[in-house]
Amino acid sequence: MRGMHAAGVALLGALIGGCASGGNVAIEKHMTKTQAAISAAEAAGAGQPGRAALHLRLAREQLADAQKLIQAGEDERAAMLLERARADAELSLALAREQRAAAEARAAMDEAQALQQRIR
Amino acid sequence: MRGVLSVAGSVGALLLLGLVGCASAPPPVELQAARLDYERARASRAAELAPDALRDARQALERAEHAFAYDAKSEETRGWAYIADRAAREAEVQARTVAFGHQRMAAVAAYQAAQAELARRAEQTASQRAAELSRVQGELGEVRRQLAAQREQLASQGRQVESGQGALREEREARARREAELAAAEARLEERAQRLQEATTSLEQERRARAEAEQRASDALTRLREAGSVREEARGTVITIPGSVLFRSGASALMPESRERLAEVADALRSAPEGTVIIEGHADSVGPEDANQQLSQRRAEEVRVYLIERGMPADRIIAVGRGESQPLASNDSAEGRAMNRRVEIILPRAGTTAAPGSGQQPAQRPETPSPQQPRPEVQQPATPQRTPEAEPQPQKPEVAPQPQKPEVTPPEKTPETDNPYE
Numbered sequence: 001m002r003g004m005h006a007a008g009v010a011l012l013g014a015l016i017g018g019c020a021s022g023g024n025v026a027i028e029k030h031m032t033k034t035q036a037a038i039s040a041a042e043a044a045g046a047g048q049p050g051r052a053a054l055h056l057r058l059a060r061e062q063l064a065d066a067q068k069l070i071q072a073g074e075d076e077r078a079a080m081l082l083e084r085a086r087a088d089a090e091l092s093l094a095l096a097r098e099q100r101a102a103a104e105a106r107a108a109m110d111e112a113q114a115l116q117q118r119i120r
Numbered sequence: 121m122r123g124v125l126s127v128a129g130s131v132g133a134l135l136l137l138g139l140v141g142c143a144s145a146p147p148p149v150e151l152q153a154a155r156l157d158y159e160r161a162r163a164s165r166a167a168e169l170a171p172d173a174l175r176d177a178r179q180a181l182e183r184a185e186h187a188f189a190y191d192a193k194s195e196e197t198r199g200w201a202y203i204a205d206r207a208a209r210e211a212e213v214q215a216r217t218v219a220f221g222h223q224r225m226a227a228v229a230a231y232q233a234a235q236a237e238l239a240r241r242a243e244q245t246a247s248q249r250a251a252e253l254s255r256v257q258g259e260l261g262e263v264r265r266q267l268a269a270q271r272e273q274l275a276s277q278g279r280q281v282e283s284g285q286g287a288l289r290e291e292r293e294a295r296a297r298r299e300a301e302l303a304a305a306e307a308r309l310e311e312r313a314q315r316l317q318e319a320t321t322s323l324e325q326e327r328r329a330r331a332e333a334e335q336r337a338s339d340a341l342t343r344l345r346e347a348g349s350v351r352e353e354a355r356g357t358v359i360t361i362p363g364s365v366l367f368r369s370g371a372s373a374l375m376p377e378s379r380e381r382l383a384e385v386a387d388a389l390r391s392a393p394e395g396t397v398i399i400e401g402h403a404d405s406v407g408p409e410d411a412n413q414q415l416s417q418r419r420a421e422e423v424r425v426y427l428i429e430r431g432m433p434a435d436r437i438i439a440v441g442r443g444e445s446q447p448l449a450s451n452d453s454a455e456g457r458a459m460n461r462r463v464e465i466i467l468p469r470a471g472t473t474a475a476p477g478s479g480q481q482p483a484q485r486p487e488t489p490s491p492q493q494p495r496p497e498v499q500q501p502a503t504p505q506r507t508p509e510a511e512p513q514p515q516k517p518e519v520a521p522q523p524q525k526p527e528v529t530p531p532e533k534t535p536e537t538d539n540p541y542e
Binding site: 055077080081083084087088090091094095097098101102104105108109111112115116118119 | 180195196199202203206207209210213214216217220221223224227228230231234235237238241
């Protein structure tokens with residue numbers, strides 16, 4: 001998120017400062033971060049059916065669109081798409097984590113309840 | 121709080137900027153959604169539980185508002201709004217995730233508390249069990265000690281019993297020996313007592329028999345005395361039996377009924393003290409003197425034989441015929457003659473046992489009643505005794521019922537009357 005923030009600031013500066021050349025290096029950075037976020041979401045189980053899966057799909061689609069734009073030389077648009085894809089990937093990861101935390105909490109509560117019933 | 125104020129200030133600046141930039145253009149759908157989602161996240165626990173994510177969302181929204189102010193419909197405006205919307209929702213999701221984590225931790229704590237409680241209870245139960253166990257073990261130990269003590273006691277008792285049995289056996293054997301000795305001694309004593317008893321019994325029987333015999337003799341004497349036919353004289357006890365009781369007239373055989381009378385006399389004689397008994401035959405003065413002498417001799421002999429048959433020893437009896445020489449009364453009357461016809465049995469007193477021996481010389485005897493002349497008819501015991509004894513015995517059966525003797529014939533006609541010839 002902080003990275004996104006920094007990138008956003010840089011992007012914002014580029015936009016404000018007009019079209020700066022040498023965007024190749026910058027787009028590669030965006031690409032790397034987005035792909036890392038998608039991988040993290042996948043590793044967290046976001047591919048399972050549910051809301052996390054929806055945002056993971058959106059992230060992948062936007063990543064693919066961004067790659068097309070990069071090939072077309074439209075790095076500026078591609079950077080924005082990559083940022084959007086990264087936001088979806090991070091939301092997908094958060095949802096996947098929430099799902100796991102909810103399941104864990106429920107299981108823990110069930111166990112505790114079962115144990116407490118043994119006491120009574 | 122400070123963050124919230126600055127956010128509010130930034131939003132206000134953005135809104136102002138937007139209004140200034142393009143006052144008339146409506147915000148794109150992405151920005152509207154981003155604003156709503158951000159507000160919702162801000163109202164949630166994200167500020168508390170996911171403050172960083174919420175700040176990122178605010179910054180993204182500020183950029184979107186900036187872009188919107190600059191160019192309402194630009195791709196940049198929609199892009200930043202899209203990102204802000206995702207960031208706001210992410211902040212909300214992160215807050216819920218943290219809350220789930222808290223729930224889970226609370227559940228784990230409850231679980232651990234329950235576990236601790238269970239452990240405590242288990243511990244309590246275990247300690248109770250341990251206490252119980254140690255108590256039971258203590259009791260068991262006590263029981264074992266008692267058991268061991270009892271076992272030891274039993275063993276020592278067993279040893280005592282064994283030694284006691286040995287001693288008992290020895291004692292028993294010793295007692296058996298003593299008992300056998302005692303039994304032998306008792307048997308000897310018993311035998312001695314038996315012999316003593318037998319001796320006593322036979323002595324007693326002898327004594328009683330003698331006493332009975334004496335009693336019988338004394339009774340007989342007493343009866344004779346009561347009948348008046350016994351009298352005491354200087355020469356001894358004189359038993360007088362009338363001739364009519366013993367013999368038929370003129371006969372010398374005993375009549376059957378006379379035997380009863382003589383049996384009493386025999387009993388009396390048996391009780392007489394040691395000494396010789398003299399049997400004297402007497403006659404009256406009727407008839408020739410020598411015939412009377414012979415008859416009286418035969419009759420005395422007859423009585424002697426009978427008494428010998430009754431058990432008198434022969435050498436203790438002497439028979440003497442006195443004829444008519446010693447009358448008791450006058451021969452003038454019939455009563456006097458009847459008194460003179462008799463047999464006298466003289467029992468010697470103690471000290472007068474020499475009488476029979478000296479009876480041969482009546483003259484020498486001071487107790488001779490009459491001073492009449494000494495009679496030669498007193499026969500010597502040796503000669504006449506033997507012959508009459510031998511002769512009358514075979515004669516007796518025939519003589520008794522029918523006297524065939526010559527001198528007896530005349531008196532047969534008048535047996536009851538006083539025979540003149542006698």
